[in-house]
Amino acid sequence: MTFKFRCPHCFRKIAANDEFKGAKTECPSCERSIQVPEAQFGVGKEIGGFVIEQWLGNGAMGEVHLAKQSAMDRLVALKIMTNDKLCEEDDKQRFVREIQTLAKLNHPNIVSAISAGEFDEGSYLAMTYVTGTTAEDIVNKDGPMAEKEAFSCCVSIAEALKHAWENGKILHRDVKPANFMIDEENKVLLMDMGIAKSLDNDNDITMAGMVMGTPYYMSPEQARADSSIDQRSDIYSLGASLYHLVTGTPPYHGKSAMQVMAQKLGENPIPPEEHQPKLSQRTCKVINELMAIDVDQRPGTWDEVIELLKESEKPKKAAKKIHVSSAVEAKNAVANQTQQKKSSLPIILTVIIIIIAVTAFVLGK
Numbered sequence: 001m002t003f004k005f006r007c008p009h010c011f012r013k014i015a016a017n018d019e020f021k022g023a024k025t026e027c028p029s030c031e032r033s034i035q036v037p038e039a040q041f042g043v044g045k046e047i048g049g050f051v052i053e054q055w056l057g058n059g060a061m062g063e064v065h066l067a068k069q070s071a072m073d074r075l076v077a078l079k080i081m082t083n084d085k086l087c088e089e090d091d092k093q094r095f096v097r098e099i100q101t102l103a104k105l106n107h108p109n110i111v112s113a114i115s116a117g118e119f120d121e122g123s124y125l126a127m128t129y130v131t132g133t134t135a136e137d138i139v140n141k142d143g144p145m146a147e148k149e150a151f152s153c154c155v156s157i158a159e160a161l162k163h164a165w166e167n168g169k170i171l172h173r174d175v176k177p178a179n180f181m182i183d184e185e186n187k188v189l190l191m192d193m194g195i196a197k198s199l200d201n202d203n204d205i206t207m208a209g210m211v212m213g214t215p216y217y218m219s220p221e222q223a224r225a226d227s228s229i230d231q232r233s234d235i236y237s238l239g240a241s242l243y244h245l246v247t248g249t250p251p252y253h254g255k256s257a258m259q260v261m262a263q264k265l266g267e268n269p270i271p272p273e274e275h276q277p278k279l280s281q282r283t284c285k286v287i288n289e290l291m292a293i294d295v296d297q298r299p300g301t302w303d304e305v306i307e308l309l310k311e312s313e314k315p316k317k318a319a320k321k322i323h324v325s326s327a328v329e330a331k332n333a334v335a336n337q338t339q340q341k342k343s344s345l346p347i348i349l350t351v352i353i354i355i356i357a358v359t360a361f362v363l364g365k
């Protein structure tokens with residue numbers, strides 16, 4: 001069985017086999033020494049009516065297991081946060097409350113939260129188990145996505161984020177390709193909606209990096225732990241995710257969360273066209289707009305973002321359409337002319353015959 005975890009230094013996702021559990025090894029990406037994690041909760045363990053069947057991997061917030069909900073006889077993804085991640089008793093209750101709010105969200109592009117609760121060693125969240133591949137894994141395996149495909153993926157995510165913002169002012173706070181699941185029918189689903197907020201203590205920038213997942217995609221205001229962030233913070237992260245999808249690499253690189261944050265607060269990322277010279281100017285412009293350091297320079301609403309992304313999918317198609325339709329029109333015009341010529345021929349012939357007949361009749365007299 002394989003499971004996935006992140007390098008604690010460079011945050012790249014690593015897949016390992018059971019035999020590596022707990023081993024000391026080197027990160028294949030940054031080559032620093034790492035300890036491969038081991039699941040704290042094993043197969044058969046029951047938590048809140050869910051029985052663990054398989055360890056799927058570890059994220060920044062804890063373990064994720066494939067589990068069976070005995071009462072409903074269905075499989076779920078069970079995310080477990082142990083007490084050491086949830087510093088205070090209040091955090092536990094806040095986490096459960098937040099998840100209950102999320103469970104009310106119902107959107108085709110959001111992975112639904114099923115239930116959440118507390119147990120002796122921590123808290124858990126059960127969500128729909130999605131069989132598919134994350135956009136991060138697709139890019140890692142196949143290289144950068146085609147621009148059209150990346151835009152269409154981001155439109156689905158933007159629709160999901162719009163729904164969450166408009167139905168409860170819920171921010172995601174961890175928008176990144178690792179949370180975009182593409183299922184077997186090519187549908188794009190957003191995972192981990194709003195979970196980061198429950199665990200955000202706003203008091204320690206390194207904790208923030210650790211708790212809220214990878215820092216590459218985080219908006220500068222979120223990295224500064226501003227207390228008044230709004231939907232434009234998720235809009236920045238969607239821009240950073242689009243950057244990753246079309247270039248194959250996240251917008252910032254650093255050896256630690258702190259280094260990435262420091263870069264983010266002081267520098268613009270490497271222009272996307274430097275990674276991928278074939279990128280259209282339009283795509284680079286959209287990425288720059290979404291990732292503007294100054295929040296007021298970003299699109300202010302999800303509707304604006306969706307329009308911008310949809311527009312960017314269009315140009316080539318529209319140009320093609322004009323070409324096709326003008327060709328069709330030209331063809332139709334020629335056909336009409338021929339048709340007109342064809343349909344006037346019998347009339348002309350009839351007139352000539354009548355003239356001949358009348359002339360012959362007159363001459364005959």
Ligand SMILES: Nc1ncnc2c1ncn2[C@@H]1O[C@H](COP(=O)(O)OP(=O)(O)O)[C@@H](O)[C@H]1O
Pocket residue numbers: 004006056057058059060061062063064077111127128129130131134178179191192213214
């Ligand atoms: N709802 C889900 N369905 C299927 N697999 C999931 C689900 N949620 C998380 N996973 C898998 O569990 C692993 C850990 O996820 P997570 O803790 O969210 O970390 P991250 O988002 O940083 O990858 C990932 O490999 C992810 O693909």
Ligand SMILES: [Mg+2]
Pocket residue numbers: 059178179191192
């Ligand atoms: Mg996740």
